Amino acid sequence: MRTRLSAAIIAIGFAVTTTPVLAAHAAPAPPAETSVTPEAIDAYARQAMKASGVPGMSLVVTHGRRVVHAAGYGHDSAGRPVTARTPMRVASLSKSVTAAAVMTLVDEGRIALDRPVAAQMPEFQADDPRAARITVRQLLNQTSGLSDRTIDIGALEDAGSLREYVARLRTARLTTDPGTRWAYCNVNYNLAARLVEVVTGRPFGDYLRHRVFAPLGMDGSAVSDRDVRPADGHHSVFGLWVARSEPPGFLDGSGSGGVITNAHDMGRWLIAQAGHAPRTLSPAALHTMHTPGPATGDRRYGMGWAEEKDGTGPTRLVHSGNIFTYNAAEAIVPSTGYGVAVMVNGAGLTDASWSTLQGLLTLTDGRTPPAPGDDSQLAELALGLIVLVSVGLGVLAGFRARRWARKRAAAPRWRIVPRLVPALLPVAVFAAYPDLASLITGGRTVTWAQLTYFAAPLTIALAAAALAGLVTVTLRLWALVRFVRSNAR
Secondary structure, three states, X not given: OOOOOEOOOEOOOOOOOOXXXXXXXXXXXXXXXXXXXXXXXXXXHHHHHHHHOOOEEEEEEEEOOEEXXXXXXXXOOOOOEOOOOOOEEOHHHHHHHHHHHHHHHHHOOOOOOOOEHHHHOOOOOOOOHHHHHOEXXXXXXXXXXXXXXOOOHXXXXXOOOHHHHHHHXXXXXXXXXXXXXXXXXXXXXXXXXXXXXXXXXXXXXXXXXXXXXXXXXXXXXXXXXXXXXXXXXXXXXXXXXXXXXXXXXXXXXOOOOOXXXXXXXXXXXXHHHHHHOOOOOOHHHHHHHOOOOOOXXXXXXXXXXXXXXXXXXXXXXXXXXXXXXXXXXXXXXXXXXXXXXEEEOEEOOOOHHHHHHHHHHHHHOOOOOOOOOOHHHHHHHHHHHHHHHHHHHHHHHHHHXXXXXXXXXXXXXXHHHHHHHHHHHHHHHHHOHHHHHHHHOOOOOOOOOHHHOOOHHHHHHXXXXXXXXXXXXXXXXXXXXXXXXXXXX
């Protein structure tokens, strides 16, 4: 799975921070009384749909043991109405599900959180002796030392199974000693998913269905599109939403981003994570999942959940999920008993699922959220203007090339070159675009193909600027050569 580059050349949409400390083995606090209504939720959701322009959205709001509102809006890529039962890819929300699967086995004494992974899964080997010390807890807290900077992520993307994925980690190295620093890395959760397979002797998807989804009544959820088939998602090109299949990557069966679910099932998931489904996890296991891990620092990351403090509002446990054609976000609020999940079948320069989640959380706090904005559409409008300006400058350069050449024909060559550099800067930026994106996103592998998805408006704008610069330089040099030759005759 790929996280995303954001408006500046990046966008990696995961929530990073973590959870409040709950009393171990304590029952969940009774939900606080607030006045949010299904009508208020529905009205805000429709405003968010209109402001963001996304093709389809589904959401659920829970309170204590009940679902307050679950609904769908808009349409999928086949034109079907989105409902509370429409399958959606939820990307990195899968991490909380994978953590729950691991914790069921911790509850049973079959996995030990603080024993090395390699001792419980001998097939895990890496080209770094420190890897033998990585514990299961460190995988789930994202403090294993594994990082996109030292792992060939591209070599993992076409793995056919979790077993093959782990086998390809033999060349991996660690960035830091295990347990010393937080770094978000999908490899951690795919290793955790493979550990579930090794310990249980069952495919990860089968175990999730048997031990997590079925007990909660999540009958529309799976970790493979062979079991639950979502429609293609979308990405935006200057406000036009284009339906496309997700680019190739390790999603099928992935513990880091493979879950496919719907708003109805997410309601049951949120209720369970709030502590109202004892058949799946013990209170101690939930406490562990929701507690900041050692060495996570200001990231405050637990196990698939993170802690967020919104000004004067209550502390929330959150996570976002971003791939190239779908976005999702989830939250639970221990002090009020509310849970919220939002899923969107489109990915733009800004994350509509996250902004909608924040608005709905504000509603559940008993406050009035600000009106949903249209930041993505404004950003795409600005980039569209850059494209038009670039085309205009390229055309203008063609008309003015002869005059430019006439002024500089007698100048020394060393003075001409610096005058061409500004026009070549966009060319250099565009040529380095994937590498710059990788640098900004912490070393994550970024390909040209991926940059044609949610980042398409930015990619087109950079390409237009680069083309305008290249045309300008070419026409000026061509005019200069012709002018010099004609004067030499």
